[in-house]
Amino acid sequence: MHDIRHLIRIHASPERIYRALTTADGIHGWWTRDADLDDAVGGTGEFRFYGGKGVTTVRIAELDPPRRVGWTTVASNAPGGWVGTTITFDLRAEGDDTILTLAHRGFAEPSDGFALVNTGWAYYLVSLQQYLETGEGAPQQDKDLARVIRPTGERSRDHMSGGQR
């Protein structure tokens, strides 16, 4: 089995990050604007991409506010083979920041799709960070790969020229 792991420091409280991970409004801010998410263990989340062509459905397996969120994928046509994989977000306060660890476990093969998903998670976690720190993420529909690496000071110029290439 092959696992994805990412770690990112976010200048926000665990409570705010927890809300961004456990409410549909929160998910709309950083991952995909086209999503539904229940609020209790045993419920489901449905995340839609590319105008509904990509759909991933998870069962909410664990909620431990504001420390841990766990999902199990029950259906998905995402690259890499998500069905049966588990996704956990762990939050640990460190001063005024929170360390977020993502583990997406249980891929059968370290395939090209697995690689694509790994890069994708890194992108969306920076989008989550920017959503919480600046109020503006870059979720699906507004995806802009360059945005996640650009320093804040270099953004105004892009807004003036219309933003995305």
Next chain:
Amino acid sequence: MANHEIRHEVGIEAAPAALYRALTDAKQLALWWIPDTRGASAPGGALEFWFGEHCQEMRVTALEPDRLVCWRATDRGMPDWAGTEIEFALVPRDGRTTLRFRHAGWREATGAFGHCSMSWAVFLLSLKELVEVGKGFPFPNQWIHQ
């Protein structure tokens, strides 16, 4: 033996030759990864990536023009990286390139692994910007190295 690996894949609007240059010319490596890059990319040679007073040295283990660049992290650098293998494979696709990245040989997937996986994704997007637009965003990145 445990062998965890980081994999990334990025589609880039540039020919493999432009990417190969950005991966093998120390001056270009400085523009998307580590600003203080020294040495020369030659088979068996070494590249030095300086983070302040710390150096990460890479032995160049394979070079296939416009196709493949492989490095091995030496003992001179981060302990977690010693002996790990880094591979950039360039696959042409209709005038653009799919970059397949691997960083293999990690003894454990905890600690620095998650941070390095994030970090590599951001730097590979920096490389994409460098060859597509002409400007990369090398270390330190505001978002992940603050």
